[in-house]
Amino acid sequence: ETGVTQSPTHLIKTRGQQVTLRCSSQSGHNTVSWYQQALGQGPQFIFQYYREEENGRGNFPPRFSGLQFPNYSSELNVNALELDDSALYLCASTASGGARNEQFFGPGTRLTVL
Amino acid sequence: KQEVTQIPAALSVPEGENLVLNCSFTDSAIYNLQWFRQDPGKGLTSLLLIQSSQREQTSGRLNASLDKSSGRSTLYIAASQPGDSATYLCAVRSNTGKLIFGQGTTLQVKP
Numbered sequence: 001e002t003g004v005t006q007s008p009t010h011l012i013k014t015r016g017q018q019v020t021l022r023c024s025s026q027s028g029h030n031t032v033s034w035y036q037q038a039l040g041q042g043p044q045f046i047f048q049y050y051r052e053e054e055n056g057r058g059n060f061p062p063r064f065s066g067l068q069f070p071n072y073s074s075e076l077n078v079n080a081l082e083l084d085d086s087a088l089y090l091c092a093s094t095a096s097g098g099a100r101n102e103q104f105f106g107p108g109t110r111l112t113v114l
Numbered sequence: 115k116q117e118v119t120q121i122p123a124a125l126s127v128p129e130g131e132n133l134v135l136n137c138s139f140t141d142s143a144i145y146n147l148q149w150f151r152q153d154p155g156k157g158l159t160s161l162l163l164i165q166s167s168q169r170e171q172t173s174g175r176l177n178a179s180l181d182k183s184s185g186r187s188t189l190y191i192a193a194s195q196p197g198d199s200a201t202y203l204c205a206v207r208s209n210t211g212k213l214i215f216g217q218g219t220t221l222q223v224k225p
Contacts, residue, residue, distance in 0.1 A: 033213070042205075103213060
């Protein structure tokens with residue numbers, strides 16, 4: 001069974017640019033969630049996708065958007081990057097949409113905005 | 115609004131000591147609570163998941179308890195080892211499915 005994978009591992013961008021982060025969910029999981037973790041903080045929920053539809057969103061502006069594909073992999077897109085967007089971005093997958101199910105996290109993508 | 119707090123923020127203990135990490139949450143209407151381990155610069159590793167109907171879960175040297183009515187959970191680590199050094203995060207799962215995290219407890223176990 002393959003775990004959750006994310007790419008790239010590290011990324012450096014400049015303010016105002018756009019970035020796309022990718023996540024492959026664990027085999028058999030159809031729900032993907034994205035989290036932002038600033039240095040020294042706990043992760044903050046960005047949004048969740050279930051069967052290719054956004055299924056919940058945290059307190060993040062519209063320049064944070066996402067997609068989920070038929071194979072349940074997912075992308076996080078961030079437009080007009082700001083310095084405060086520098087963080088570790090984590091993807092988590094869950095079997096089915098059930099709130100009781102355990103979330104499994106990928107290794108994260110470290111984004112640095114200069 | 116659900117808020118999750120972890121105390122202490124940092125902890126340093128000698129090897130072999132038993133220790134307790136604390137997590138509290140303000141809204142008892144949770145689906146479950148999950149404890150994670152995070153090594154520096156890495157992703158999250160799930161340690162234990164406690165459903166709202168359960169009182170505790172055990173895995174090896176780890177034991178997690180949940181008291182929904184008081185909004186508290188504890189993670190007990192027995193016979194701590196240097197390899198246990200990491201940040202430990204607790205997170206509660208709301209009925210919307212999202213996880214709400216505490217800020218974590220950074221543990222250092224000295225040889």
